[in-house]
Amino acid sequence: MRRERQLEILDRIVGHRVGGNTTDMYPDMYFSPTDAYKSPERYQEELDRIFRRTPLLVCLSGDVAEPGDFVTLDMMGVPLLVARGEDGKVRAFRNTCQHRGACVAQGRGKGKRAFSCPYHAWSYRLDGSLIRPTHLDGFRGLDIDEVGLPAVPCDEAAGLVFVSFAGREQPEFDARAWLGGSLVDDFESFGYENYQLITTRSTTRDVNWKIMFDSFCEMYHVQFLHAKTIAHLFRSDCSTFDDLGLHGLMTGVRATIDELKAQPREEWELMRHAALNYHIAPNTVLIHMIDHVEMYRILPEGPTRCRAELSLYAPELPTTERAERHWARQAETLINTIETEDMAMADQAQFAVDAGNPPVFRFGRNEPALIHHHEVVEALLAGEEERFAARDPKPVRISAGR
Known part of the structure; x- marks a missing residue:
């Protein structure tokens, strides 16, 4: 990621911290009818109009x-x-x-x-x-x-x-055009062509694919759901979101962020204090960390069934026993947290949907990545993705508040 872009994101994060622990906000709440998480007709439309049309x-x-x-x-x-x-x-x-x-x-x-x-x-x-x-x-x-x-x-x-x-x-397609210039710039700087797979895990759940994907679209839940696992590592009350057309970047803020107050701006380093959560439409999240990348692909297998592919990559394969132990611990923490906490909540949400209540999910203004993803899904479903692809990448900072 270009240095200027890193500093721009850090400026926004520090501004939130100095401004009273604010966060990026959407202008309005979003209401997602829960029929969309169980309807066989809706599921078939998503397969035909999204998953069989988009890269x-x-x-x-x-x-x-x-x-x-x-x-x-x-x-x-x-x-x-x-x-x-x-x-x-x-x-x-x-x-x-x-x-x-x-x-x-x-x-x-x-x-x-x-x-x-x-x-x-x-x-x-x-x-x-x-x-x-x-x-x-x-x-x-x-x-x-x-x-x-x-x-x-x-x-x-x-x-x-x-x-x-x-x-x-569509016998051919252009992956660079699908990603867009901003994502291409970021990903080329990371050198993903050199990353090596450490481990992968496939899990099938009786959950609609969107409910599973929603778990990766906000930091709001971290302080509550992950209180005993990873909450101490992140600021759950502060994150930024960049609208990248059909895709997006949610930046999770690490608990170390306030160290920047004592450092000159020219010494700031984004990756020491953030996790970059890239949402690649329609169903993939790449979380770029300082020493690895996590890939989550959510694949629909039925109206209320999906498969989650969780993969951990590093710039190089471990060459020592110490390195092997390190990555084994990382993988165990990652898989355990996702499966026993995030996926358990997804199971409960689907159970509630199947039982007929609530009639809608209510997404807060403090969940901009979540709202953006559902807007993209609806646009793809309607064949109106051009209105997203034509938009210039921009940060979502309509307003800020607790």
Whole structure:
């Protein structure tokens, strides 16, 4: 992140602290009807108009850093294979052998020269083309050039890899344009193409995907829900939010922030005193910390069911036992906090919705990232995303108050 941008965010945070522990506020409250968290019709509309139309983040470039590196995953009910080719380009395919449908790869790996189906050993190149079927005589007349792994539109920008399930409506897309200039600038400065996966955790809950995502959209809850875990690390009463069109940046303020009062402005360092919570529409949060990044992808699997993918990345893999213990503790704290506290609240919220009360969720003016995300979801649902994409990035500081 550019130095000037870091200082601009810090100026706003310090202004809030000096001004009496204020925080960024939206001009009005927001009311979200809870039918939207359980309706099968609404769920299908979200799949068709949002998740099958917009680019979806699948991994960091560091996951597929070199030719032959690959990852596999299940997204939107589609088995995916993401691999970097010998030409350095990242591609995505349906991870299904064109003989009998078995997966040609599992998990993740490095340095692959080809993918071989474990069922009958049909082999495919890194660009998805079929090398040859086994038992050639049995498949005499098969047009090998027409039987490759089906490609899924894929693009890479600023250390992030995206895919799209728009199909014929959008055979190609521009990931840089989807992110926008502000996010591209920030992410390129972080060097995500070099980050390494420490651990990942997949959890499926009987919760609508929006309820799960909402957990990452405000700092308001930290002092209460996380009182015994991480509340001592952050100021729950102060945060900033930058409207980045379809995306957003919520800056969480660390408890050390008041140290800046005794330091000259030219010595201020944003990452020592903040956690950068990037919201990438429609379903991903990247939390950039001083020594790692956390990625949360919330994938809908039904009107009241979703899968949360929690991944922890660091600039390099641990090379000592001490480093391994450090990251193991970090991962344990992260997963335990999310699963036993945040997800437990999501479970309760869905139970209440299913029981018919409350009829609406009430989002406060002090929850600007939450309101912004729901405005974006509604715009995407209505096909009106252009009005967000056309907006200039700006901080949300309409008013400030307790």
